[in-house]
Amino acid sequence: MSISLDEAVELTRTGDLWVFRGRSVPDRAIQLTTNSPVNHVGMAVVLDDMPPLMWHAELGRSLPDMWTGTHQRGVQLHDLRDAVCVWANRYGQRGWLRQLEPPADTAMEEAVLRTVARLDGTPFPSTAQLAWRWARGRLPHPRRLSLGGLRGGTGDRNQLGILSRIIDRGETGSQGGAGETGGRGETGGQGETGGQGETGDTSRENAAALETAYCAEVVAVTYEAMGLLPAGRRPNWYDPGRFWSGDDLDLSGGAHLGAEIEVRIPPR
Secondary structure (H helix, E strand, C coil): CEEEHHHHHHHCCCCCEEEEECCCHHHHHHHHHHCCCCCEEEEEECCCCCCCEEEEEECCCCCECCCCCCECCEEEEEEHHHHHHHHHHHCCCEEEEECEECCCCHHHHHHHHHHHHHHCCCCCCEHHHHHHHHHHHCCCCCCCCCCCCCCCCCCCHHHHHHHHHHHHHHHHHCCCCCCCCCECCCCCCCCCCCCCCCHHHHHHHHHHHCCCCCHHHHHHHHHHHCCCCCCCCCHHHCCHHHHCCCCCCCCCCCCEECCCEEEECCCC
């Protein structure tokens, strides 16, 4: 199924996911390491009469952050349509929409806003931190399906070292790219907290512990605050591939994500 970007923006609701797949060296490295065809994930935030927004983390700062009004790297809240166009036209990505069913309720939207207030502006991890946190979180498992016929590798510890070297090479060779490849000169802790107890308490602890964050961690912490993911998992257990349909990610409370809907993105 394929729809236009205008149709997708009209359809999208709070909690819907946008997943992206690119062809750059860093993009391919992430896809290989996570054994999935996607390398970036963001979450839609659609509230009242505001334009649809994209909640995600990236290395670039080409768009103003709608929470602070400034241009920044790391965790950001962007105009959704503008963000999708940047990822398509500047970073060379294809995009898909996955809709959350049933739609987010008022309590979930309030949880999203609290998470945005805590995480917005969190720096993107360095390359070394990114590779290490993926290794610490959980080694990827083989998955069943692919978008456009792409299949990843089996995933082992050697891939993490390869990932770090490939990303470093890709960063020095080009600008733009995935935005998921880790920044230079950005320091911070591992942000790896487990925690048990109530979902809200754990999600607050996870959000507070993230001194740096990549895209899947941002979505995971936000989904946990919304009550859609179980408490007790470290945010770095998640990678972009956890949020595509080839994975068996189980949401709480009878919620589920629909299949990917390919979005036709117009050239600039």
